[in-house]
Amino acid sequence: MPAVAESIAAEVVLDALEAIGTTHVVTVPDTHQKTVMELLDERGAPPVVRAATEDDVLGICAGLWMAGHRPVALIQQLGLFASVNALRAFTHDQNVPLAILAGMYSRDVTRPVEDAQPSAVRLCLPLLDTLGCRYALVDGPEGEHHIESTLAAAFDEQITSVAILGAPTS
């Protein structure tokens, strides 16, 4: 079956992070963004803060935001499920906007996400709908401009925003 999601280059992702003035990348590693992480390490900027759980990633981002920075959480979408209480609390109760870049782990790139067998893929966008987060599913180079616009919205419009990469980066 033909792919409905294609890779985008790690350079494109890092260029988007640079374009929005990302000051820190806070992460639990993401399989889909392996090449992004490698390129981040190679470039040495923005600084990477490593955490053990996505709850902590979001908390660190919240603290950095309060301190006047523009952090981006780099996680996989399973982490959205894992950190749903933190995502809910920061987004709705604490009024802390989060910028999140998440890979769609275990996604079959030949199928639309709504038809996916893994629940973590099929239920990801409905979860974000439920939580009132802005999001964009980036399924290839045609949509890569959404990475920058979606993440920028977190800081410019003060709304939690999630850019989801539908295929592994190259």
Next chain:
Amino acid sequence: MMSVEEATRVACEEREDAIAVLTMSAIAYWDDVREDDYRLMGLMGGAASIGLGLALGIPDRPVWVLDGDGSLLMQLGVLTAVAGAAPANLTHLVMDNGIYAISGGQPMPGGCDWEGLFRSAGYASATTVASPDALRDALRAPADGPRAIAVHVVAERPAYPAGAFAVRPAEEASRVRRALAGARRTA
């Protein structure tokens, strides 16, 4: 042994220009809430990660996290994030009473050697105190962080004063952000 009220008040008296991140019982007894103090309600376990973000974001200000033991246990992995990032300006206090005080004083699932946990996670220093004077000494001791202080407090639910947790979560983060931005402008 001291009460959580005494311990919190000692820390408040000693804070000088530290930014305080408060959660659980410490919120009830922190008498000097400044514009850049953050009181975390409704997200048990999140104080240390928020404090870590603040400490990394403002390296020239001390950041003190006043945590609960039940709270910290919910996100224990944060100790490794703190140790890995190693902010020299972070002080992490955990009020060790062995109970879930706010929810009624129910016992925690087991005891913790907090000093040992902090040390093994990689904090630059960790100590245990059980009296107001020892806490004061620990807070005054010069030490590059991240440093941890396990504070043994009595295992009983305090009689919280009325309105002790009257925090508006929606205003906390924005207020802190504004205050810190204002401080940068006038620096």
